Amino acid sequence: MQIINDAITKLTDENNTKSGNQDEIINQALDHVLKDLMAQCENIKGAIISSVDGISCATALHDNLDQNRFSAMSSALLALSDTLMNESHNDLTKNVLIEANAGKIFIMHATDKLLLSVFIDEQANLGLSLAYAKQAIDKIEAILSAL
Amino acid sequence: MDKIIFTGPVGAGKTTAIGSISEIPPVGTDVQCTDESIEIKEKTTVAMDYSYITLEDGTRIHLYGTPGQERFNFMWNILTTGGIGLVILVNKDHPQAIDELERYLDAFSEFIEQTGTVIGLTKCDINKHSTDISMFHECLYKRNQIFPVFEIDARESEDVKTLIHALLAVLVN
Numbered sequence: 001m002q003i004i005n006d007a008i009t010k011l012t013d014e015n016n017t018k019s020g021n022q023d024e025i026i027n028q029a030l031d032h033v034l035k036d037l038m039a040q041c042e043n044i045k046g047a048i049i050s051s052v053d054g055i056s057c058a059t060a061l062h063d064n065l066d067q068n069r070f071s072a073m074s075s076a077l078l079a080l081s082d083t084l085m086n087e088s089h090n091d092l093t094k095n096v097l098i099e100a101n102a103g104k105i106f107i108m109h110a111t112d113k114l115l116l117s118v119f120i121d122e123q124a125n126l127g128l129s130l131a132y133a134k135q136a137i138d139k140i141e142a143i144l145s146a147l
Numbered sequence: 148m149d150k151i152i153f154t155g156p157v158g159a160g161k162t163t164a165i166g167s168i169s170e171i172p173p174v175g176t177d178v179q180c181t182d183e184s185i186e187i188k189e190k191t192t193v194a195m196d197y198s199y200i201t202l203e204d205g206t207r208i209h210l211y212g213t214p215g216q217e218r219f220n221f222m223w224n225i226l227t228t229g230g231i232g233l234v235i236l237v238n239k240d241h242p243q244a245i246d247e248l249e250r251y252l253d254a255f256s257e258f259i260e261q262t263g264t265v266i267g268l269t270k271c272d273i274n275k276h277s278t279d280i281s282m283f284h285e286c287l288y289k290r291n292q293i294f295p296v297f298e299i300d301a302r303e304s305e306d307v308k309t310l311i312h313a314l315l316a317v318l319v320n
Contacts, residue, residue, distance in 0.1 A: 051181040052179055052193075053178050053179065053180055053181050053182060053191055054218055055181060055218075069218070069221070071218075072193075072218040072221070073221060075193045075194075076214070077194070079176035079177075079178050079194045080176055080194045080195070083176050083194075112179070113181060
């Protein structure tokens with residue numbers, strides 16, 4: 001968390017903003033958010049932060065998953081889910097949960113422009129994993145609100 | 148189910164074309180652009196567009212629009228499954244309009260072999276880089292893919308209906 005706080009401090013530093021370090025600082029901070037998330041629970045096997053239009057921004061993956069392809073798929077799934085929820089309940093999606101015997105994937109809005117996808121194995125406690133993901137989203141929001 | 152797929156590059160007018168002939172509020176999956184597409188438009192389709200029209204004889208035609216970006220090509224396979232025909236829309240004023248057309252002819256080659264295809268050239272009212280329609284015919288001729296080519300305005304329902312009727316005529320033949 002210290003590294004993320006440092007990043008927020010750097011982002012609010014006028015010199016860093018002027019010198020164009022912003023993108024690098026944000027990317028490093030987002031990487032740390034994912035590392036922290038994975039460190040919290042061994043059953044979380046991977047996570048990706050992507051833009052809402054499917055571009056990978058930060059990844060922490062154990063497997064050789066194609067992060068670009070997965071980001072695009074996550075974006076498509078969440079957008080379809082939002083359309084479904086909007087038409088049925090006039091609301092946005094909290095999370096999309098995909099379950100299989102080998103594990104689960106959930107996809108959530110992180111900010112209005114970013115989404116978070118998390119892979120958990122079959123042993124994982126879903127509620128706890130969702131809570132950790134929510135904490136990660138709070139950190140992402142804190143980083144971006146420092147801009 | 149009669150299902151037609153609209154595809155083509157980003158900004159060609161797929162969502163607009165489906166919306167212009169739709170009998171229902173179209174199902175869309177537009178999100179904010181964060182890539183280079185933002186220079187063309189604010190929002191982009193990331194999963195699909197869906198709507199339908201009913202022909203004079205009562206036949207309902209289901210319309211599916213694909214995302215334009217290559218990174219969503221997994222949706223192209225999903226959406227073409229069970230389709231009866233393909234509409235490729237290309238921005239006629241794009242500096243590489245012919246390359247853009249060829250990219251989609253290649254990407255959908257398997258589906259094209261099994262079904263019918265028509266080409267719609269959009270943004271014909273802009274003449275910054277506009278490519279003459281004869282160049283598109285020549286491109287298709289060289290590829291031995293003789294498909295109908297129309298200059299259309301994706302905002303005009305009659306223009307888009309012309310594409311649908313041409314595609315259905317190709318399928319009958």
